[in-house]
Amino acid sequence: MLNKVSWQQALLSPRAHGCWYAMLALPFAGWVWAVFHDALGANPAEALSRSSGDWTLRLLCLVLAISPLRDLLKAPVLLRFRRSTGVACFVYASLHLLCYAWFDQNLEINEIAKDLVKRPFIWLGMLGFVFMLPLALTSSNAAVRWLGGKRWQKLHRLVYVLPVFALLHFYWMRAGKNNYEEVWVYTLVLGVLLAWRVWGKGKTSPRS
Numbered sequence: 001m002l003n004k005v006s007w008q009q010a011l012l013s014p015r016a017h018g019c020w021y022a023m024l025a026l027p028f029a030g031w032v033w034a035v036f037h038d039a040l041g042a043n044p045a046e047a048l049s050r051s052s053g054d055w056t057l058r059l060l061c062l063v064l065a066i067s068p069l070r071d072l073l074k075a076p077v078l079l080r081f082r083r084s085t086g087v088a089c090f091v092y093a094s095l096h097l098l099c100y101a102w103f104d105q106n107l108e109i110n111e112i113a114k115d116l117v118k119r120p121f122i123w124l125g126m127l128g129f130v131f132m133l134p135l136a137l138t139s140s141n142a143a144v145r146w147l148g149g150k151r152w153q154k155l156h157r158l159v160y161v162l163p164v165f166a167l168l169h170f171y172w173m174r175a176g177k178n179n180y181e182e183v184w185v186y187t188l189v190l191g192v193l194l195a196w197r198v199w200g201k202g203k204t205s206p207r208s
Contacts, residue, residue: 011077020081024088027055028095045103052096057166057186059089063159064193083139086159090136097129121172128165131158160197163190 010016031048034040040047063086070078100122105111116123135156137143144152167190171183 008075008077011075011080017080017084020084024059024084027051027092045099049096049099049103052092052099053170056089056093056096057170059085059092060162060166061186061189061193063089064163064190064197068193068196087136087139090132093129093132097125100125119172121169121175124165124172125169128162128169131161131165135159160194163194166190 031040031051034047035044063082066078066082066085070076101107101112105115116126135158138147138152138155147155167183167187170186171180174180174183
């Protein structure tokens with residue numbers, strides 16, 4: 001019991017949040033290091049695009065896992081890390097979108113528009129990003145006060161729609177290479193997390 005109390009108290013420390021921010025920034029720091037050390041392989045653009053997409057999915061899983069972990073570990077302190085994790089997920093999604101728009105399409109709006117029509121996984125990814133945008137823009141305490149608690153909570157239930165877009169985007173992207181192993185792993189993880197919510201085990205608001 002003492003150990004449980006002590007680690008929860010440690011997570012309440014301001015330093016704990018600083019350490020968490022640093023951990024969330026590690027993938028980006030790794031990319032910066034790789035760029036300057038020419039360690040991104042033969043196709044750096046593809047490596048950055050793929051890695052940023054992978055980290056977006058991983059952080060989405062983590063955002064949805066925080067409430068179940070809070071209940072299983074009886075550790076309400078974990079909720080204080082959900083908002084920063086959600087914002088980090090949006091940042092990596094933005095980087096993923098930037099990699100596509102810059103490296104694949106040279107920031108040409110007409111080419112991006114054509115690609116949206118031609119490839120389903122592109123518009124699914126874009127749609128997922130559109131759903132993430134209001135969540136990121138209303139992630140502050142000021143936004144909660146402005147919207148009111150109930151409206152804020154209703155808006156942030158959009159987080160449970162994001163896995164659908166993310167998985168379909170990933171599935172269709174991998175369909176071209178007939179490589180679905182990671183798709184099924186993420187489907188299983190996100191499916192379990194969403195099922196936990198639907199079955200009424202998550203009694204908290206989706207605040208992130």
